[in-house]
Amino acid sequence: MLETINTDISIIGAGIAGSAIARELSKYDLSITVIEQKNDIGLEGTTTNHALVCQGADSLTFRPGTLHAELNIKSIPLWPKLAEELNFKFRRIGGLWLIRDNSDFKKFQKMYSRAFKSSLDPKSPLLIPEGSFIPLKFLNKKELKNEEPEISDEFFGALYDPNLATVNPPEVAKAYAENAKANGTEFLFNTKINNIKRVSGKFELYSDKYIIKTDIVINASGIEADKIAELAKARDFSYVPFKGTIVEFDDELGKMINHETLILPRGSPHMQLISPTYDGKLRAGIYLEMTFRSNKEIKDYAIKHAINVSKTLYPGLPFENHILKSFTGFMAMTNPDTGWHDFVIGIPEFVPNWVNVILGPAGVSASPMLGKKVVEILSKSGVRFEEKKNYQPSIRKGVIS
Amino acid sequence: MSLNNTLNLNLARKIINAMISFSMDNNMLPGSYAVTDSGGHVVALERRDSALPATVDLAIDKAWTASVMKLSAKVLDQVITRGEGWRLNVKYHGRMTLIHGAIPLIIQGEVVGGIGHSGESIEGDEKIAQAGFAGAYREEEFETNVEKGLEISRSIAESVINYVNSNKLKPVAITITDVNGWPLLIYRMDGTPYGFVEISRSRAWTSSAFKLNSHEVTKIVGEIIECPNGEDSNERFNTSQGGIYIGNIIGSLGVAGNSPEEDYKIATNSLKSLNI
Numbered sequence: 152m153l154e155t156i157n158t159d160i161s162i163i164g165a166g167i168a169g170s171a172i173a174r175e176l177s178k179y180d181l182s183i184t185v186i187e188q189k190n191d192i193g194l195e196g197t198t199t200n201h202a203l204v205c206q207g208a209d210s211l212t213f214r215p216g217t218l219h220a221e222l223n224i225k226s227i228p229l230w231p232k233l234a235e236e237l238n239f240k241f242r243r244i245g246g247l248w249l250i251r252d253n254s255d256f257k258k259f260q261k262m263y264s265r266a267f268k269s270s271l272d273p274k275s276p277l278l279i280p281e282g283s284f285i286p287l288k289f290l291n292k293k294e295l296k297n298e299e300p301e302i303s304d305e306f307f308g309a310l311y312d313p314n315l316a317t318v319n320p321p322e323v324a325k326a327y328a329e330n331a332k333a334n335g336t337e338f339l340f341n342t343k344i345n346n347i348k349r350v351s352g353k354f355e356l357y358s359d360k361y362i363i364k365t366d367i368v369i370n371a372s373g374i375e376a377d378k379i380a381e382l383a384k385a386r387d388f389s390y391v392p393f394k395g396t397i398v399e400f401d402d403e404l405g406k407m408i409n410h411e412t413l414i415l416p417r418g419s420p421h422m423q424l425i426s427p428t429y430d431g432k433l434r435a436g437i438y439l440e441m442t443f444r445s446n447k448e449i450k451d452y453a454i455k456h457a458i459n460v461s462k463t464l465y466p467g468l469p470f471e472n473h474i475l476k477s478f479t480g481f482m483a484m485t486n487p488d489t490g491w492h493d494f495v496i497g498i499p500e501f502v503p504n505w506v507n508v509i510l511g512p513a514g515v516s517a518s519p520m521l522g523k524k525v526v527e528i529l530s531k532s533g534v535r536f537e538e539k540k541n542y543q544p545s546i547r548k549g550v551i552s
Numbered sequence: 553m554s555l556n557n558t559l560n561l562n563l564a565r566k567i568i569n570a571m572i573s574f575s576m577d578n579n580m581l582p583g584s585y586a587v588t589d590s591g592g593h594v595v596a597l598e599r600r601d602s603a604l605p606a607t608v609d610l611a612i613d614k615a616w617t618a619s620v621m622k623l624s625a626k627v628l629d630q631v632i633t634r635g636e637g638w639r640l641n642v643k644y645h646g647r648m649t650l651i652h653g654a655i656p657l658i659i660q661g662e663v664v665g666g667i668g669h670s671g672e673s674i675e676g677d678e679k680i681a682q683a684g685f686a687g688a689y690r691e692e693e694f695e696t697n698v699e700k701g702l703e704i705s706r707s708i709a710e711s712v713i714n715y716v717n718s719n720k721l722k723p724v725a726i727t728i729t730d731v732n733g734w735p736l737l738i739y740r741m742d743g744t745p746y747g748f749v750e751i752s753r754s755r756a757w758t759s760s761a762f763k764l765n766s767h768e769v770t771k772i773v774g775e776i777i778e779c780p781n782g783e784d785s786n787e788r789f790n791t792s793q794g795g796i797y798i799g800n801i802i803g804s805l806g807v808a809g810n811s812p813e814e815d816y817k818i819a820t821n822s823l824k825s826l827n828i
Contacts, residue, residue: 389686
């Protein structure tokens with residue numbers, strides 16, 4: 152006999168998206184249940200990424216007019232406050248976009264000016280408040296060497312973004328979740344949704360143990376979001392799984408590199424970067440391929456790519472001897488034919504009270520804004536939100552009972 | 553498991569099924585769904601029963617455009633030609649279709665074909681084509697509950713494929729048209745030279761147009777006639793063997809890939825095994 156649970160809002164998926172949205176919704180007078188098929192928070196895409204939080208050059212250069220750009224830029228000023236409220240490590244490392252030649256320089260100049268137009272002009276709708284952002288600057292070869300003594304002599308300089316930060320995304324997800332829990336959100340782990348029915352305006356979510364009866368569903372199930380949406384005929388988006396392979400180097404080598412360092416790929420779809428992490432290690436890569444989501448195999452050529460990139464940037468460092476681990480992860484990429492990726496956060500035309508949340512790259516960085524966007528979208532569709540009087544932004548309670 | 557970087561009929565059918573499933577789930581208008589190879593030649597096409605006849609060639613031309621330009625119509629229109637796309641058509645008699653809903657199929661970093669959809673709005677066509685691309689990267693099959701005409705067309709095509717395979721004949725191209733001569737389905741079996749696609753289609757058209765098997769048409773119109781092919785308007789005359797008139801719900805079956813005599817045998821025996 153299945154146990155019945157009644158709730159106002161169900162969030163499917165307890166990764167960075169589901170947890171962030173749960174926390175935001177826990178500010179309102181609602182009963183919320185987060186449903187996760189694994190036994191803990193953020194075990195998939197939240198864990199398997201480069202652990203960077205876009206804060207400057209990168210997020211400002213996302214295609215203007217996209218949700219991707221909007222949510223990332225609006226999240227920039229929210230991060231430091233969030234780290235303080237939820238007490239997680241937020242480390243500013245800064246980013247160096249290396250210049251090989253005039254062509255790189257021209258491209259970065261264009262990005263630089265786009266950043267100013269999109270978010271630093273006082274008339275811009277996405278204006279970043281003063282004090283949340285240190286302006287970018289160009290470094291010459293000598294200045295670059297000062298920042299990164301081990302960098303290759305091949306580079307003439309860099310575009311320097313002092314804002315870029317790193318966090319431990321699963322720690323952030325857990326912080327969101329524990330705050331949501333302390334404010335009344337329920338969590339169901341080891342609960343996989345197999346079937347969804349709509350009965351007189353309500354959704355019924357079926358797992359092996361429960362029937363969850365709910366008014367609203369937030370589908371934040373990461374790389375599985377398409378399959379979950381199909382159960383309710385609510386898939387009005389498409390994406391392709393992009394597998395990324397990342398190599399992690401130990402903290403001994405981590406001491407030698409201070410900033411995220413990258414070059415723009417030429418004639419190759421693979422990212423070329425190495426970056427310090429929140430805990431002093433390094434992550435490098437990223438070999439990207441479109442493939443089936445079950446194909447989690449780590450390939451030699453993908454590891455070689457990470458090592459080659461690292462050696463191109465820092466030829467004097469013995470990367471081969473300092474590998475800690477390598478891992479693969481998946482991102483949901485929309486518009487894979489053009490590379491014009493964008494987030495999807497929306498209610499399908501024919502399935503009211505259902506919100507799809509598809510992130511893909513820069514999802515962690517946009518997480519502070521996700522819940523606010525979901526509230527905005529649901530409010531527009533007629534859902535009424537009443538603020539809780541006793542919401543506490545900093546308290547935490549363990550989510551696994 | 554990873555995806556093989558060759559486009560075959562099974563993958564093309566999976567992509568089409570993914571598109572149909574997406575458009576049905578989202579209550580979109582029925583249309584035509586096409587997949588072409590890297591040279592722009594049809595591998596598979598399906599048209600839902602109530603879709604507009606003209607969407608057939610629009611879908612094929614969109615897939616063709618994505619295949620031979622190795623780019624999405626969206627990019628060709630917005631980035632490459634910036635609204636001057638009509639100039640491209642001086643060369644290809646209007647075939648270059650820079651309307652959204654035309655995207656290249658990319659596997660292991662290579663463009664292996666094109667996906668085209670026609671029948672919805674610009675946004676709808678694009679969404680459906682994207683669903684086809686994403687469908688290639690799903691491991692499970694999509695189940696679709698299609699209308700009667702397309703359902704029968706699919707079972708006839710299956711029957712032809714089974715007959716060809718079990719009799720170890722050369723692979724064939726299959727076209728199934730409605731009573732008006734417009735294709736409901738075109739499949740090209742793996743290994744069939746692409747030239748046979750148009751032959752199968754013109755045999756099926758001729759059968760539908762004269763309500764006769766294609767090779768029997770000369771009995772009523774004479775051996776030498778003036779009937780130039782007008783592919784631009786779907787008029788395509790071919791009186792060789794291989795076109796069978798059915799005339800019930802669907803119009804005709806056209807098969808091509810072996811000698812005309814064998815193609816005729818394949819078509820009749822495949823229909824017989826289905827009691828049509």
